[in-house]
Amino acid sequence: MALAYCNGSFIQSDEPAVPIDERGHQFGDGVYEVIRVYQGRPFMLDEHLDRLFKSAAAIRLEIGHDGESLKRIIGELTQKSGLSDLDLYVQATRGIAPRNHLFPACPASVSMTAKPFREIPADARAAGISVMLHPDERWLNCWIKSLNLLPNILAKQAASERGCLEAVLVRDGQVTEGTSSNVYMVKDGAIRTAPLSNQILAGITRMAVQRIAHELRIPFIEQSFTPEELRQADEAFITSTTTEVMPVVRFEDGSLVRDGKPGPVARALYERFRAMTGQD
Ligand SMILES: Cc1ncc(COP(=O)(O)O)c(C=O)c1O
Incomplete structure (x- = not known):
């Protein structure tokens, strides 16, 4: 209780x-x-x-x-x-x-x-998660952390029914964020994520990851990307307060992010995040 x-x-x-x-x-x-x-x-x-x-x-x-x-x-x-x-x-x-x-x-x-804590089992974290691409059907004030979560609930349920842990939302051909997370891709050593706007929540973990990327001298580019770019990424990951930094390795259709294994950038960010939160 x-x-x-x-x-x-x-x-x-x-x-x-x-x-x-x-x-x-x-x-x-x-x-x-x-x-x-x-x-x-x-x-x-x-x-x-x-x-x-x-x-x-x-x-x-x-x-x-x-x-x-x-x-x-x-x-x-x-x-x-x-x-x-x-x-x-x-x-x-x-x-x-x-x-x-x-x-x-x-x-x-x-x-x-x-x-x-709803702890994520270490083997699940080590394996990374699957995501489903889903239309972003929310209103245009997604920066407000509102109690109204119906579109998020419906998208996450649809993802779960396809064996995925998160739905990655797409509006006007661009990835916005997840139903309860921010979404990132890594290409040629640089992290890319949607810029802060009314279309996403300004994640606190996103802020932490941006600081860590700065410390580790990993470029952090706030620029939207398409589902196709995400599919072609070297790495992908999501962040949130409860999932921290979680690698994305697979899509709902079975296609993989690169070789289907968590990549070095997500791992480095996660290790540093654990140190920041005193988990080591
Ligand atoms: C829609 C949405 N985006 C992003 C996030 C990540 O935010 P934070 O890192 O502050 O938990 C959440 C968290 O619940 C969310 O609901």
């Missing part, structure tokens, strides 16, 4: 806490963050909270807590959970009010859950 926080109380995550009229439940009217805590320390917490406040401002939501207050709750939840390595979800919604599309005059709802 995971420990949770809901509007001032610490509870078990299976305890009823969200009334029917909560707007996250009714409309998905809210924003969220996923933060990984390594050995009791939240990784890049300032960056996550900064993105949370930007997402909230973009939907005109006043969270009712400042960064220090959220940090205090995150610290308390982590400590009470008794876990040192955990995935911490923070959700902020437009509160609890009778159903009406218009903004209610009520405070925001803030909830969190602290779950043990």
Whole structure:
């Protein structure tokens, strides 16, 4: 069972806490963050909270807590959970009010859950993952980490039914990102990924990988690429808070990225990422 926080109380995550009229439940009217805590320390917490406040401002939501207050709750939840390595979800919604599309005059709802790491088995990580190319059917504000994830859910389910771990989304002939990850290709020693725009989420792991690439003197080019370029890449990988740096080795039709084995650039980034997060 995971420990949770809901509007001032610490509870078990299976305890009823969200009334029917909560707007996250009714409309998905809210924003969220996923933060990984390594050995009791939240990784890049300032960056996550900064993105949370930007997402909230973009939907005109006043969270009712400042960064220090959220940090205090995150610290308390982590400590009470008794876990040192955990995935911490923070959700902020437009509160609890009778159903009406218009903004209610009520405070925001803030909830969190602290779950043990969903560790990816070492052999699965060593083998790399398969991905499915899928049309990007989302709205044009993908930089907002909104609770509305229906297109992401449908694409990821379709990918899973084809034996793939992630769907790589394609809009106007260009790869944007994954359903819950950023997507990269490597060609001639340079990393390429879609530029920050309204079409992708500015991943915190993307930011970490960009810093690592800079340190390792690996060119990091923010330029979109086509599915065909991805298929012809020397390497491909995805990043996210929960998958960290994950090599992509195969497509849904069975075709391989290069020789179908994780490549040296993804490996180097992952090793450095593990060191950054104190996992070595
Ligand atoms: C659509 C989307 N893109 C990218 C990411 C990666 O972001 P981060 O590295 O901050 O987890 C996520 C994470 O859930 C996501 O949902």
